[in-house]
Amino acid sequence: MFDNEYIYISQKVRLMPNKSQINVLTDFFNKARFIHNLAVTYYNKKLEETGEMLKAPILQSLYLKNKPQYEFLKDVSPTLQNKIFANLSIAIGKRMANKEANKFLFFKKKKTILYESFYLGKSEFSLVEKPNKKHHYIYFKGLGSSIKIQDKLRFKEGIPLFVTFKKELNKYYASITYKVKKDDYLSSLKYKIENNEKAIGIDLGINQFITTSCGLSIGAERPLLKSEKRLKMLYRRLDKKEHPRFKGDTTKKSNAYLKLSFKIAKLHNRIKKIRNDHLNKVSSVLVRNFAAICMEDLSVKELQNSKSFAKNEQDIAFYNLQTKIAYKSKLANHKFILANKYFASSKVCVKCGHIKEDLTLFNRVYRCPNCGFEIDRDFNAACNLFKYMKKIIGWGTSKFKPFELDKLVKDCDKNNLNYYFQSLGNNQSEIKKDALLTQKLNHASI
Ligand SMILES: [Zn+2]
Structure with missing residues (x-):
């Protein structure tokens, strides 16, 4: 062996x-x-x-x-x-x-x-x-x-x-x-890994945690947002307690300070666990249901240089998600493709290929000045990543038959993911007709 x-x-x-x-x-x-x-x-x-x-x-x-x-x-x-x-x-x-x-x-x-x-x-x-x-x-x-x-x-x-x-x-x-x-x-896995032709591009976002080219979007973990708010509040309180405030300051950390530090550490730990659990669930659901996945390559260097705490936290979450998907795909013998980071997935019109240079982060909807196509910005990016991958591996589809969609939806439900399906662009009209999806859209949490 x-x-x-x-x-x-x-x-x-x-x-x-x-x-x-x-x-x-x-x-x-x-x-x-x-x-x-x-x-x-x-x-x-x-x-x-x-x-x-x-x-x-x-x-x-x-x-x-x-x-x-x-x-x-x-x-x-x-x-x-x-x-x-x-x-x-x-x-x-x-x-x-x-x-x-x-x-x-x-x-x-x-x-x-x-x-x-x-x-x-x-x-x-x-x-x-x-x-x-x-x-x-x-x-x-x-x-x-x-x-x-x-x-x-x-x-x-x-x-x-x-x-x-x-x-x-x-x-x-x-x-x-x-x-x-x-x-x-x-064989120890609880859910079967599908060996189908299903493939997706995944766009990492600010509004949605991820958006995929099959229309599925997964939101951030909600308890996490609450905990993060609480964390910020605790830090403000901590700063008011007695502690050294600059290098060489000989003030001792007060007992109240140490006690609150412990509380903060506990909350940090909780957040870490929720986040990790969420990343595990998302990556497992994706790898189980899709035989090929494409994401944009995240630069580790940028990650290290990032100064904003919140931004850094999110980038680290994305980076960990990428690592988990890569690892699990490999185990399942599935394809995992990283798109070159110079591939401008959000600027290209998925319909006609026009490159919209002046797209800003505030444009939530992509409106193509060339062909007039309108599509959710992140959905457009995810579809472009899918196309990028298909060119490389030569196979794959992001379109779902109703029973396949049902399976994916059930898997998301089982894992308590906060998900919904994109309001669909014209190119996905066949899915739009599906009653199940309409029902899901009505129940969409966002
Ligand atoms: Zn276009």
């Missing part, structure tokens, strides 16, 4: 440790943090004294040289240590690549830290089944007894390769990565 018939996939599960297990986990978190901070001390000191940025392997050899001084690090697993230096290597790499960035590394402070983690390799942990218990358990050396896993394990056929234990705020998790046979993975 070839190795490419396997995939690597992670599942994050909630842990339910008891008090003594929490103590063991805390001990591991503390050791991981200590090693990190020790390495940061070496790095920052050298940087301050000579301006030189030490690389991770050098930091690691310095650490190993000094390790005997620290009796309590005697039994620390080599994989746990290696992972810390691998992470530092990434952090240092980023600082080297970005000339304007602060070159110093950050310490992890025990008092303020809300997220902690440590990593164990294949031979250092095991997943345990107990007779007459429906939950699984996880065990590693140092624990008195194995920790109960709350969630169902998804990839029981797979080989567990490594695990990251995490503490997020006050909850404990394990992110377990498996090597799974691709076929086992595909």
Whole structure:
């Protein structure tokens, strides 16, 4: 069997440790943090004294040289240590690549830290089944007894390769990565992946989260908007609490400040989860129902340079969506095409090919000065992306028969997506006639 018939996939599960297990986990978190901070001390000191940025392997050899001084690090697993230096290597790499960035590394402070983690390799942990218990358990050396896993394990056929234990705020998790046979993975999916000729272009938007060339638009996640408003309000309140306001300000963060920071971190965490869940659902629905997908290529560079917080958040969501669709398409043997970012999908008239140079972001409707065609701006862009892809792969259709549309609608409903179908352009009149669609349009939430 070839190795490419396997995939690597992670599942994050909630842990339910008891008090003594929490103590063991805390001990591991503390050791991981200590090693990190020790390495940061070496790095920052050298940087301050000579301006030189030490690389991770050098930091690691310095650490190993000094390790005997620290009796309590005697039994620390080599994989746990290696992972810390691998992470530092990434952090240092980023600082080297970005000339304007602060070159110093950050310490992890025990008092303020809300997220902690440590990593164990294949031979250092095991997943345990107990007779007459429906939950699984996880065990590693140092624990008195194995920790109960709350969630169902998804990839029981797979080989567990490594695990990251995490503490997020006050909850404990394990992110377990498996090597799974691709076929086992595909058969573990709850919904069947369609192998049809359906293909779509996807336009990423401000008004709608995404608009597709089959007429389906998916809106942003609503609870998220509410949470984001609340977040802004909390930040305003936080700023009024006592805290240092500039570099070198010696004001201590007040207890009220720290308490509110914790609340904000919790909300951030919630938003992250809702967003990730939404992205997972959207990408799964799309990949399951379409054998080929085309999106515009998002520039990572622009992402990094973006200064507006809100804009950046949305761009990151789009970028993550793109990554998820690309990944899932590959698993399903579906096509995924990225359109060159100079391909002006929104400026081209989908009907006659005229390029409207003066189109601005405020034009929600595309009116073609050449042929007079009128169409929703995002829908036009999505259709252009579809055409772009069809030229490359040579097949595909965005048109749906009623029963196919019904299936897609049901899948969106099942996943609680906030969706609707575009008010249709003339080229989609055959769908317009469909009673189901009319019904959906009437119930459209937007
Ligand atoms: Zn035209």
